[in-house]
Amino acid sequence: MSQGPGGETGFPALTGAAAAEPIAARRRPRSLGTRGFRAVSPYLLLAPAAIVIVAVLGYPVYLLVRLSFQQFGLAELVTKKGTWIGLDNYSRIFHDELFWTVALRTVVFTAIVVSLTMLFGTLIALLLARLGRFMRLLLTTGLVLVWAMPIIVAVNIFRWMVDFEFGVLNWTLTKLHVGDYLNKDWFADSKTGFAVIIALIVWGAIPFVAIVIYAGLTQVPAELVEAAEIDGARRWQVFRDVTFPILKPIFVIVASLSIIWDFQVFIQVWLMRDGEPEESYWLMSIYSFVEAFRLGEYGFGASIAVVMVCAMFIATFFYLREMIRTGETR
Amino acid sequence: MSGRRASRIGWNALGLLVFLVMIFPVYWMVATSFKEGRNILSDTPQFFPNPVTLSNFQDAISRAYFWDVVRNSLIIVSAVVAVSLVVAFLAALALAKFGFYGRGAFIVLILAVQMVPLNALIIPLYIQLSRAGLTNHLSGVIVTYLTFVLPFTVWTLRGFMLGIPKDLEEAAMVDGSTRFGAFVRILLPLIAPGLVATSIFAFILAWNEFLIAYVFLNDADKQTLTVWLAGFTTQRGTDWGPLMAAATLTALPVVIFFLLIHRKITFGLTAGSVRG
Numbered sequence A: 001m002s003q004g005p006g007g008e009t010g011f012p013a014l015t016g017a018a019a020a021e022p023i024a025a026r027r028r029p030r031s032l033g034t035r036g037f038r039a040v041s042p043y044l045l046l047a048p049a050a051i052v053i054v055a056v057l058g059y060p061v062y063l064l065v066r067l068s069f070q071q072f073g074l075a076e077l078v079t080k081k082g083t084w085i086g087l088d089n090y091s092r093i094f095h096d097e098l099f100w101t102v103a104l105r106t107v108v109f110t111a112i113v114v115s116l117t118m119l120f121g122t123l124i125a126l127l128l129a130r131l132g133r134f135m136r137l138l139l140t141t142g143l144v145l146v147w148a149m150p151i152i153v154a155v156n157i158f159r160w161m162v163d164f165e166f167g168v169l170n171w172t173l174t175k176l177h178v179g180d181y182l183n184k185d186w187f188a189d190s191k192t193g194f195a196v197i198i199a200l201i202v203w204g205a206i207p208f209v210a211i212v213i214y215a216g217l218t219q220v221p222a223e224l225v226e227a228a229e230i231d232g233a234r235r236w237q238v239f240r241d242v243t244f245p246i247l248k249p250i251f252v253i254v255a256s257l258s259i260i261w262d263f264q265v266f267i268q269v270w271l272m273r274d275g276e277p278e279e280s281y282w283l284m285s286i287y288s289f290v291e292a293f294r295l296g297e298y299g300f301g302a303s304i305a306v307v308m309v310c311a312m313f314i315a316t317f318f319y320l321r322e323m324i325r326t327g328e329t330r
Numbered sequence B: 001m002s003g004r005r006a007s008r009i010g011w012n013a014l015g016l017l018v019f020l021v022m023i024f025p026v027y028w029m030v031a032t033s034f035k036e037g038r039n040i041l042s043d044t045p046q047f048f049p050n051p052v053t054l055s056n057f058q059d060a061i062s063r064a065y066f067w068d069v070v071r072n073s074l075i076i077v078s079a080v081v082a083v084s085l086v087v088a089f090l091a092a093l094a095l096a097k098f099g100f101y102g103r104g105a106f107i108v109l110i111l112a113v114q115m116v117p118l119n120a121l122i123i124p125l126y127i128q129l130s131r132a133g134l135t136n137h138l139s140g141v142i143v144t145y146l147t148f149v150l151p152f153t154v155w156t157l158r159g160f161m162l163g164i165p166k167d168l169e170e171a172a173m174v175d176g177s178t179r180f181g182a183f184v185r186i187l188l189p190l191i192a193p194g195l196v197a198t199s200i201f202a203f204i205l206a207w208n209e210f211l212i213a214y215v216f217l218n219d220a221d222k223q224t225l226t227v228w229l230a231g232f233t234t235q236r237g238t239d240w241g242p243l244m245a246a247a248t249l250t251a252l253p254v255v256i257f258f259l260l261i262h263r264k265i266t267f268g269l270t271a272g273s274v275r276g
Helices: A012-019 A022-027 A029-067 A074-079 A088-094 A097-130 A133-148 A151-161 A168-175 A190-217 A222-230 A235-263 A267-272 A284-294 A298-315 A317-329 B002-033 B055-061 B066-097 B103-113 B118-131 B138-162 B166-174 B179-208 B211-216 B225-234 B240-273
Strands: none
Touching: A029 A298, A029 B066, A029 B103, A029 B118, A029 B138, A074 A298, A088 A298, A097 A133, A097 A190, A097 A235, A097 A284, A097 A298, A097 B002, A133 A190, A133 B002, A133 B240, A151 A190, A151 A267, A151 B002, A151 B225, A151 B240, A190 A235, A190 A267, A190 B002, A222 A235, A235 A298, A235 A317, A267 A284, A284 A298, A284 B118, A298 A317, A298 B118, B002 B240, B055 B066, B055 B240, B066 B103, B066 B138, B066 B179, B066 B225, B103 B138, B118 B138, B118 B211, B138 B179, B138 B211, B179 B225, B179 B240, B211 B225, B225 B240
């Protein structure tokens, strides 16, 4: 490998900089070049990623916020110029009864989905720790299979299972004498409709939570658990006082990610209702989408999206704080 | 001792039950896709396909635009994976192997952008693309997919790179290798499995995406597999057999890839975040 004046080959910017000071470069070619390389190269390596992120993420975020202060409809889409209307979109949101209904529904929906996911995910993780080797492998494989299901596939499976005429769910519930479920249309009422949607999302989200928490459980020192058991702690107490505090960071991360994912659920509801969800099925993401892409109110849709993102950031405050610490220390 | 054994059996039985409940929807999809039409639409569900038939699969792949959308999905996915892998590799190298001013800020940025919901960005992205005249073009979708694939790839690759002991590189450099030489001979072979795992996961993310393709690609022959699959369901009187066959085909590459790499991905994700 040839040793250029920059100490490295293939970085023209650096070789050029070193050539501008030929004497110094000749006297201490290696160390100066290496220092220069070390100082500049991380920025060169980051540049492409930074450019892409600014272009496809930074600029759209800026555009989103700007749109939320504009009257921007179909006409403006053609003229390519919105009209600045200040906070009008936001004051419209806060005086909009439908918005508050939808916002409350989204919060309740997220709370239910996240709680159920965390509960079942943790229980299955604890179960995994008690299984024999073969059963553990079998259950893990099953979980990974479920995890791998594309959302769009999962939605179709659940649609088929709850089909009112030939769905396996109605048949099973009737056979089990839960009640007469023959020809029950689960989506006629948004409560039972949401029950199906929640089941679908929780089913799909359990594997990630269970596997990550199980991975955390295996890191808990066995001595600590044994010591607690010798001291006469019950299983529940061991979990509450030993396991949980150690795993708390993992719980915070998993719960925050679940909140982020479940707060913006869109596709599952949208497709379950054939791309035309009734108002009783609207969540915030759907409200924003309908305003923008069905009614052509891009500005108003954008302001709903901004409110949604802000609510999410507030809900995951602790996670964000932890994340910033991670970024600073590493 | 026997009490412990009994409880082990009890736990295993519970484990089996949970396994069956979790796996049932997947089984039901596959089973339905191999059933004959009259056995799908029967008042008493048939739990094991008998007789087994492939006609649902034949029906699914001979539907209009099937091969178009498969090709589109493959084009989009390969372009997204290629671009994001190269760009992310360089960035991850900088973040994992160099100390520099602004590094912490960039890491926070990478994590924070993953929180911005795609649903919120779809409005400005749509306006941006329609200004550039890129709606209904695969290239527009490819660029937009980078919004969620790239940050994830940077983060995961960085995790893999952090997992490589620094001593190894230093040892190679003491042996007279340059930093670049050490990189090619020591780091690259070690990072290769991580690169494969990350690119497969990027493949899965892009393959599964629905919303962007659904909004941006209007023509039936320009759409992706997931949008095509969703179109299946909106026809009145759904053909469950072919639909389940098509769903099985859509899920198949993802499942195969995911079973291969999920351990590595769990590691790559947690190497940075969970172990503090």
